[in-house]
Amino acid sequence: MSEEFLDNNTENDASGINIKDEILKYLHYWKWFFLSVSIALLAVFLYLRYTPETFMSNAKIKILDESKGLEISTQRGGLFRDSKNLDNEIAIIKSNRLLEKVVDSLDLHIRYFVKGQFTEKELWKSPLKLVYLKPNNQIPYLSFSIEITEDGLVVSKDDSEDIMFTVKGYSLNSPKPDFPFLIQSESWIKKYIGLSFKVTVKPLSAEAGSLSNSISVSRSGTTDILILSMVGENRKRSEDALNKIVEQFNLDGVTDRQLVFQRTIDFVNERFMYLANELDSIEVDKKEFQQNNNLVSFSSDAAYSMSKRSSSENAVLQLENQIALSKLLDSPLSNNDLGTLMPENVGLESASTNGVISDYNSIVLERENLIAGAGENNPMVVALDKTLIDLRSNLKSSLDAYYEQLNLSLNRLVNEENSAKELVRRMPQKEKILRSIERQQNIKENLYLLFMQKREEAAINLAITSPSVKVVEYAASSSLPVSPDSKGMYIKGLLAGLLVPFGILFLMFKSDNKIHDKSDILNFTRRVPIVGEVPEVKTEDKFFQNPHDRTILAESFRILSTNLKYILNPHTGKSGHVIYVTSTIKGEGKTFVSINLALAFSSINKKVLLVGADLRNPKITISGGDKKAKGLSDFLFQSSLNWKDYLQKSKFNGDFLDVLTAGNIPPNPSELLSNGKLEQLLEDAKQVYDYIIVDTAPIILVTDTLLISQYADATVYVTRAGFTDKKLLGFSSELYRDKKLNNMVYVVNNITDAKTSKGYGYNYGYGYGYNNEKVTLKKYSWGWFKDSIKQTIRKF
Known part of the structure; x- marks a missing residue:
């Protein structure tokens, strides 16, 4: 059987989920919910009864900035300042080293x-x-x-x-x-x-580890305040432990800073002797350098050297100018022309030479005047020529002597100039060496002064060491326990008590693929009518024996027979009605329904013929004859016999109910049913009986029923609660859709309170007004409750 029946034939008439049906489906098992909730709440009660209460204790501290202590000078940025890192402080608070001291001092171990x-x-x-x-x-x-x-x-x-x-x-x-x-x-x-x-x-280290795990340290917002929390059974123990942790943390910080200050003092004292020796050595080196280089002070010595260099350069320049002027007079002296005037007042600084030149020029002018008046041969002109020759010789001697004097002076000045230049050239090197010495001296002096300052600062801080923390709030405990949470535990227990059976039932319902009442069929298809629901029969008597019977079984079949009359109303023109009773598979109760339906019609004095047409597995047993007696199969096999010869009277209401059993099991049931004699039998029976109830073979197993389906006025299709698979409804719905079964209707067999999803059974309406039984209210006592639990357990 493929699953395509379900996919192709499922109708969507019932849209969504019926909330009421779902709730009723679970409420049917209210006893399980009550039992589960009771057990869960009892377990919570016992847990709370014997579980120790724990309380939350909190303390608040503010971490103080160590760098805000006494500082004499901050010019150099605070060499020993320490910025506080709260994460580091949290790690210190939870460290085993600190907590072991706490454990030891309070004997927490x-x-x-x-x-x-x-x-x-x-x-x-x-x-x-x-x-x-x-x-x-x-x-x-x-x-x-x-x-x-x-x-x-x-x-x-x-x-x-x-x-x-x-x-x-x-x-x-x-x-x-x-x-x-x-x-x-x-x-x-x-x-x-x-x-x-x-x-x-416990060992100290083990208890310190436990204490570290039991406390939590968190930051309060963006402030420097830390919140120390601890959960414990004894509030006083937790409070004392938190206060001791704060005290030990503060003492630990103070001790660390005092140790730093003391080490600072010791370090500075050691450095003083070294710095004093360094300063003495540097000052001696400076003194010897100044002595060796004739330095009084660098600025004055540099000014002297530059002045000396400048004066030497100026003197050399003047001498070079005089030499150049002296050379300028050589050219006129080399000319033998006595009438040529010598340059005069050109800047020579030699007074004798300037006097000779002046005299020479005067005589040259006088000679020119005589020549102009008396001629060149004039004795006075000749005398003047001789004088001029003498003067030229004297001038030449004077110039040579002056030129030699100038060269000597120039050589001396050049040497002085070179000496001055060398002095100036060596000044940067001397300055570099001197500055290096002075820089070392300044560094050592500054370090000396700085260490003196820090020694005083450390000594003061050692004497007045500030605390590491400020206690904002000392440890205090909550008045209510944080664990166990009684209210929360009871709520969780209630939810668990409801969810456990709900989960089990949910899985049961989801994994259940059987039908349980007519709602399962209606959810699948609403096209095929449902004419009856047959309750489960718990007694050995499973038949509608007495026409006046008032049992639930009798009433259900009375309802079924009545509903079938409405189905058969369109066929009132016929003399008799043929009703097939079939099912999908074996075991769904078609024979049971066939027999009781026949008994129901006969109980209202209708002539009924019950035919066993399931030739492969005959089950009808209400006849008074032999079980191996001949029946339908024998009639169909032998054409010369009359079917009425095989009739048997029913053991119940035999005046109105005849039975034609299946007879001997033939080797070829399909051929017998399709040879036409069954149609003749039914036509003849319609003239005698009001209803012909035919118990046919299961449809999905064999084709027997489909071969004779056209002879039926109505087909009762039997399903069984808790037995019929929902997927099989697709097969029956397909038969209805393809009109392979005439006037098909559903009957749900074997309905019980446990199998109906609504939570109700058949004890609410049947028998109303027909019996004299008194209705009494149940007394809900402890005995009734125990009996209900036992019945529920037995049922599951």
């Missing part, structure tokens, strides 16, 4: 519990106190019990309760073998006589 019948309650201020006799880093894992009696203490192993030793009185001042503790007691210990204490001991 030793815990005391008062034993109860089912639970243990921790005491923070216990009447007993244990003192470990060995170093704390050697503390092992231990657990033991101490019972307080009228006479003293009884110490026993916690796991086996074997007594280790007893103590007279309530203090143990001397060690016992294998017990590394002394026991001290408070004065009010006698209030606990009769109680037993459980003592657990």
Whole structure:
């Protein structure tokens, strides 16, 4: 059977989900919901009863900026300033190193519990106190019990309760073998006589790790305030632990800063001697450099050198000008023309030479005047010529002497100039060396002064070290427990109690592919009428035996027969009505419906013939004859016989109901049913009987029913609740659509309260006004509740 029937024939007449039907479907199993919710709430109650309550404790601190302490000078940016990183501070607060100090100072690694019948309650201020006799880093894992009696203490192993030793009185001042503790007691210990204490001991590192895991540190918004939170059973213990953590964190920060300040002072003191020696060495080097280079101060020496260089250059320039002028006079002297005047007042600084030139020019002018008046041969002219020759010789000697004097002076000045230039050239190198010496001197002096300042600053800060934190709020605990959440647990328990059966039922409904009532058929198709629902028969008597029977079974078939009359109304013109009863597969109850339908019609005094046409698997058993008697198959096989010869009277209401059984099982049922004799039988029976009920073969298994379907006035198609697969409805709907079955209607067989999705059965209407049974209200007592649970469990 393929799934295409379901896909091709499913109708969408019923749009969406019927919320009411869905709710009723689940409410039918209200007992399971009630039982599940009761168990869940009971489990929550027991859990809350024996689960210790835990409380939230909070403390708030503000991290102070260490760089805001006393600072004498901030010119160099604060060499020892330290910016605060809150993430680093959080890590320090939760570090095992700090928490081990907290655990050790409060003895958090030793815990005391008062034993109860089912639970243990921790005491923070216990009447007993244990003192470990060995170093704390050697503390092992231990657990033991101490019972307080009228006479003293009884110490026993916690796991086996074997007594280790007893103590007279309530203090143990001397060690016992294998017990590394002394026991001290408070004065009010006698209030606990009769109680037993459980003592657990853990190593410091293990308890510090547990404490680190139990506390949380978070930042309050964008401020420098940190919130320390801790969840614990004992509020006082949590508060003391948080306050001690804050105190230890502050002390840890103060100690660290004091250590820094002390190390700063020690470092500066060590550097002082080194810097003093360095300064002395640099000052000696500076002094020797100045002495070796004749430096008083760099600026004055540089000015002197530049002045000397400038004067030498000017003197050289003047001498070179005089030499050039002297050379200028050589040209006229080399000319033998006595009438040529010599350059006069050209800038020579030699007075004698200038006087000779002046005299020479005067005589030259006088000679020119005589020549002009008396001629060249005039004795006076000749005398003047001789004088001029002498003067020219003197001038030549004077110029040579002056020129030689100038060269000597020039050589000397050039040497002085070169010396001045060399002095100036060497000034940058001297300046560089001197500046390097002075720079080293300034650095050492500044460092010396800086370290002196920092030493004083560190000494002051060491004396007045500020705290690391400011306590905004000391530890305080919530008045209500944070765990377990009673209200939330009950809500969760209620939801779990509802969801568990709901989930199971949801999976059951989703995985259920069987029909359970007519609504499943209506959801599939609304074209095929549903004429009846037959209830489940729980007794051995499964037939409508008594025409006046008032059972649920009888009433259901009365309704079915009545509905069939309306289906057969269009055929009132015929003398008799042929009704086929068939199904999809074996086991759906078609024979059961056939027999009871025939009994229902006969109960109203209608002549009825019940024909067993399921030749392959005959089931009709209400006849009074032999089960192996001949019947329909024998009539169809032998053409000479009359079908009336095979009739049998029904055991119930035999005056109106005749039975034609299937007879012997033939080898060829299909051929017998299609040979035409069945049609003749039905036509003849219509003249005698009001209704002919034919029990046919299942349609999907064999073709027998389809071969004779045209002879039926109505076809009752039987489905069975909890048995018929919903996919098979596609096959029957296809038969209806293709008109292969005449006037087809559905009947739902074997309906029960457990199988109907509406949650109601057939005990609400049948028998109304027909019996004298009194209706009594059920008394909902504890006994009724227990019986209901037992019945529900048996049912599932």
